[in-house]
Amino acid sequence: MNKSGRNKIKQRSAVSRKLLMQYVISIIGYVVGVMLFVFVAWRFCMMFIWQPDDPLYILLQTVKEYIILFLGITFLIGWVFITYYFISKPLRYLDEVVVATEQLVVPSDEPIVLPNEMFYAENELNRVREKALDNARTVKEAEQRKNDLVMYLAHDLKTPLSSVIGYLTLLRDEQQISAELRERYLSISLEKAERLEDLINEFFEIVRFNLSNISLEYGKVNLTRMLEQITYEFKPMLVNKHLNCELNAPQDIMISCDINKMQRVFDNLLRNAVNYSYEGTNIKVFAELFNNNVCVKVINEGNTIPKEKLDRIFEQFFRLDTARNSSSGGAGLGLAIAKEIVELHHGTITADSANGITCFEVVIPLS
Structure with a gap:
């Protein structure tokens, strides 16, 4: 594996570790927060003198009696929500990556933007997108040049061919043409025919030549x-x-x-x-x-x-x-x-x- 591949694996591992660390810190923070809330609430309630028939006092006594169950349910609910959040987070990242891949072949000056945690994927997608767009432009330009070439060569073939046909027609139809003029027409026809040969050789060159096979x-x-x-x-x-x-x-x-x-x-x-x-x-x-x-x-x-x-x-x-x-x-x-x-x-x-x-x-x- 090359150095670039190893760097990408390290980047992905860093993101995974970061998400795992955030998850653990969130769980610990939630537990500490709940415990702190219970402690503060207990200290606050101790500041008052309660009557035995006070409904709030009865409620607090019930909570105190079932404090373990109360804390267990509270921790479970918090754990479920935190776990759901951190499981859905990578899925949201995946959704954003899927949407971003749709932009790979869309001509635009604006780069693909992903969350900060996905900076490595953002860089890779922008690099692939830029390369894909460059390749598309190159192919389009090459195709256009080939189309132009066919049109130009067709024109270049037609011009000398028309001249050859014209001069040979004159030589056939003009019976009283002078030897000097006949020689001139033949010379021009030969010159145009040689040009035709050059252009035909160019066509063979295009068909035969492949730079990658030299x-x-x-x-x-x-x-x-x-x-x-x-x-x-x-x-x-x-x-x-x-x-x-x-x-x-x-x-x-x-x-x-x-x-x-x-x-x-x-x-x-x-x-x-x-x-x-x-x-x-x-x-x-x-x-x-x-x-x-x-x-x-x-x-x-x-x-x-x-x-x-x-x-x-x-x-x-x-x-x-x-x-x-x-x-x-x-x-x-x-x-x-x-x-x-x-x-x-x-x-x-x-x-x-x-x-x-x-x-x-x-x-x-x-x-």
């Missing part, structure tokens, strides 16, 4: 060579957007990691930088060693990411391009995948954006 297969790799290869593979995209990528890294940084998944991390970060960079700007990739860790930074020039979006940028299905530019941006999984992979390697990934400069920083242990 497993790692470690191996040694030269991180510098990996970064050189990844930046080289992006050259067509860089040329298309008139971008330049600068890599600054020490020679032969050797790390132990899941090679394929770590490639995916830096591929996602560089792809993100390409998608959101201003045309004609530089993307910078830095790598440096410190304290048995390696730090990789991917820096690009583009629109500053607002603070509220920066806080959510690593969430699944979150996309920066609220305008839904279909020519860039994916399903909003790339950065979420990168974060999960980095954390599985016991590393960290952070983002910062200010004055048109956005920087993603990955820190992972060398081994």
